[in-house]
Amino acid sequence: MKQLLALGLLSAATVLSPVAVEAATFTYSVPLEAKQEVAPNLSNSSAIANATGALVGDPMNWVFSYAVNYSGLQGFLADGHIHLGDRGKNGPVVHALDNLPSFLGTQSGTIVGAWTSADVVAAGRTTPQNVFSSFLDGGYYFNLHSTIFRGGEVRGQIEPLVEANAVPEPTTMAGVLIAGAVGAAVRRQKNRQEKLENQN
Numbered sequence: 186m187k188q189l190l191a192l193g194l195l196s197a198a199t200v201l202s203p204v205a206v207e208a209a210t211f212t213y214s215v216p217l218e219a220k221q222e223v224a225p226n227l228s229n230s231s232a233i234a235n236a237t238g239a240l241v242g243d244p245m246n247w248v249f250s251y252a253v254n255y256s257g258l259q260g261f262l263a264d265g266h267i268h269l270g271d272r273g274k275n276g277p278v279v280h281a282l283d284n285l286p287s288f289l290g291t292q293s294g295t296i297v298g299a300w301t302s303a304d305v306v307a308a309g310r311t312t313p314q315n316v317f318s319s320f321l322d323g324g325y326y327f328n329l330h331s332t333i334f335r336g337g338e339v340r341g342q343i344e345p346l347v348e349a350n351a352v353p354e355p356t357t358m359a360g361v362l363i364a365g366a367v368g369a370a371v372r373r374q375k376n377r378q379e380k381l382e383n384q385n
Contacts, residue, residue, distance in 0.1 A: 211320075211345035212239045217255065217327055219339055223275050226336020232257040234339045236327050242302065244314040249300045253282060253327060256293035258338055260331030263289065265296060268326050269319065272342045279316075279325070280304070321345070 217234035219227075234255035241248050253265065265285055270276025283298025302313035319325060323344040331338040 210239065210241050213237065213343055213346045215327070215341040215343060217253070217329060217339040217341035221272070221326070221340040221342065222328075222334070222337045223273060223340075226275075226334065228334040228336075228338045230257075230259045230331075230334060230338045232259065232329075232339050234329065234341070236341055236343070240317075240320050240345075242317075244317040245302065247302045247313065247317055249320065251282075251296075251298055251300075251327075253296045253329070254294075255296075255329055255339065258292040258329070258331050260333030260338060261290045261292060262294070262329060263332050263335065264330040266328055266330075267300060267343075268328050269324060270326055271324055272326075276326075 214237045215235065217232075217236060219230040219232070222228045232255060234253065236251055236253045238249065238251040241250070251267075255262075265282040265288070266278040267280040267282070268276045269279050280300045282296050284296060288294045288296055302316070305311060305313045305316050320343065323342060326340055326342045328337040328340045330336065
């Protein structure tokens with residue numbers, strides 16, 4: 186279910202629900218590179234990897250979708266996570282990438298998944314608001330660990346490509362307008378229903 190949700194967000198991140206349109210969102214496309222690994226786990230890997238996706242929602246209710254594409258790992262994939270930590274600093278694991286067992290032992294693949302505010306509530310270690318704020322501040326990174334580089338073979342800092350307050354591209358604006366029109370129609374229908382119920 187989460188993978189279907191993530192795929193939907195990745196393929197149509199700009200056609201958002203009325204709530205999401207009004208919320209803070211960003212899309213991202215970041216390289217995962219050996220040079221971003223921090224000593225003592227510094228990697229010299231020549232692997233090619235990148236992560237794309239979007240953060241959609243508001244501080245209380247959000248979905249962070251991702252597609253992590255990698256090829257040419259020197260070792261075999263042993264683990265993959267999102268970590269808390271600023272650029273140039275190591276930090277703790279906060280989310281294990283979805284469907285990871287299917288990719289263990291590979292040297293290339295595309296891991297698709299989503300981390301949600303509901304997951305954060307269920308874990309009980311912090312609040313969705315704190316995580317949302319850290320995303321906006323660029324405080325998380327992807328890390329792929331391999332059998333050769335256990336501390337991490339390639340790493341990528343998650344930083345906004347398009348922020349909520351930026352002027353949207355034409356395609357983004359079209360998605361926002363469509364979502365807004367749908368939202369307005371839903372609200373009109375709801376208002377009509379409430380009037381009918383009040384008359385009865």
